[in-house]
Amino acid sequence: MSFRSAFDPRSNSLNAVRLVLALSVVVSHSWALAGAGPEPELGEANLGVWAVFGFFGISGYLISRSRLSRHSVRQFYRARFLRLFPGFVVCLLAVAFVFAPLSLLWAPAASFSILDQIGYVLRNLLLYPPVLGQYDIGSTLSAVPFVDVWNGPLWTLFWEASCYVLVGVAASLMPRRLLGPFMIATLIAASAATLVAEHSPAVPLLITRTLPMLAAFAGGAVLFLYDEKFIRRWAVPAAVTLILVSVATGTATVLAPLPFTYLLFVLSAIIPLRQVGSRFDISYGVYIYGWPVQQMVALIAGDSLPVWLFIAISVAGTLPLAYLSCRYVEQPALAFKTPRVPAAVGADAS
Structure with missing residues (x-):
């Protein structure tokens, strides 16, 4: 069975998969934020x-499908903007004007000014841009294990939006028959550059961390553009083999993005969790609120909690905020994805 015939874009468990990925990010950060030592790899x-x-592989697939299925380029960018920015901006405001002031209850020696708060929002407004972004708000996080960073994961959103633009521009400038080879070339180039960058101390860490995300996004795009070529009879064993080789050789950032993305889509097609996130997809909210909640837990408890308890408290604190973000920010914003066109006089407006 081909991937195209197995994966139903209208009935799948991708929301459940993305929620697990978002929770995995919270779990992953717990070692550093709780001061629990090095994280397992x-x-x-x-x-x-x-x-x-x-996340980037799934986005590569879905964003490519969105760009190539929409007749209006403006509609494509509008939808992407409404998916990322409203929730992101509200999160910036919440951190600056709710989390930071509350932190003084447990760090009375810390301080900040209104300029620190405004600067945090304005300097990060373009999706946490590199170099320009501001991570701290005064000295509010000077007494936690991971100091002076209020929302670490947000740096990836700038690069995700950049990948959206890459697909949008490429689809506008070249015919579809060339888009597939272009994405394959991007995948190969990003993977090769990752291998070189990881063995070259002269390459900035930001570049080393960004290249695998580009490879994952390009891999997702390749999966969409050539989905009828991925036959489960051979693609699943091949993907598993590549991942095992990447783990054994310590080259996950080079070899794993495409096969890992493929296996996530296969899982989303076969696991019976289609109702998870069908009404409220909180994965984005978990991703953007997890770190601030964890920093608050670290402020309150210090480094006294075992990592499993730190994780449990962090998840319990993050889920309600993720729901509120989805219900009252993200969903209302997404209602504006498709502009309403008034019906002509005498026309059927149904």
Whole structure:
């Protein structure tokens, strides 16, 4: 059976998969934020890195499908903007004007000014841009194990949006028959560059961390553009083999993005969790609120909690905020994805 015939875009468990990935990011960060020592790794990549592979790979598939199925380029960018920015901006405001002030209850010696708060929002407004972004708000996080960073995961959103633009521009400038080879070339180039960057101390860490995400996104796009070529009879064993090789050789960032994305889609097609997130998809909210909640837990408890308890409290604190973000920010914003066109006089407006 081909991937195209197995994966139903209208009935799948992708929301459940993305929720697991978002929770995996929270779990992954717990070692550093709780001061619990080095995090376990698999193939020289921790759980958070694997989760980000999954997020970018799934986005590569879905964003490519969205761009190539929409007649209006403006509609494509509008939908992407409404998916990321409203929830992101509200999260920035919540951190600056709710989390930071509350932190003083447990760090009375800390301080911040209104300029610190405004600067945090304005400097990060373009999706946590590299170099320009501001991670701290005064000295509010000077007494936690991971100091002066209020929302670490947000840095990936700038690069995700950049990948959206890459697909949008490429689809506008080249015919579809060339888009597939272009994405294959991007996947190969990003993977090769990752291998070089990881063995070259002269390459900035930001580049080393960004290249695998580009490879994962390109891999997801390749999966969409050539989905009829991925026959489960051979593709599943091949994907599993590649992942095992990447783990054994410590090259997960080079070899794993495409096969890992493929296996996530296969799982989403076969596991019976289609109702998870069908009404409220809280995965994005978990991703953007997990770190601030964890920093608050670290402020309150210090480094006294065992990592499993730190994880449990962090997840319990994050889920309600993720629901509120989905219900009252993200969903209302997404209602504006498709502009309403008034019906002509005498026309059927149904």
